[in-house]
Amino acid sequence: MGGRLGSEWVAAFGRNGWPAWLGISKRAGESLSRLADNPESGRVLPEFPDLPFREVVVSPYRFFYRVKDDGVWTVAAWHSAQIPGDPEDVGRD
DSSP, X not given: OBSOOHHHHHHHHHHTOOHHHHTTHHHXXXXXXXXXXXXXXXXXXXXXXXXXXXXXXETTEEEEEEEETTEEEEEEEEETTOOOOOOOSTTOO
């Protein structure tokens, strides 16, 4: 399965010097790695149910991903305090 998920993505995130991230990196890696076998296990975005993105919550972060071409692609990570804005027709193809 293609894409960036699990421990590779977590390691890249941690290298960027986000100290708060280090405390949850193991839980995030485990949760994101599970998507390889269960790509539909994350929930549909409650704010944008018509978009093809899903999310996995590893408190206090929300990881947004998309299943496409037999791959799971992590597209964003937000702190749960962030309020999502209106997307501009992203990913509707």
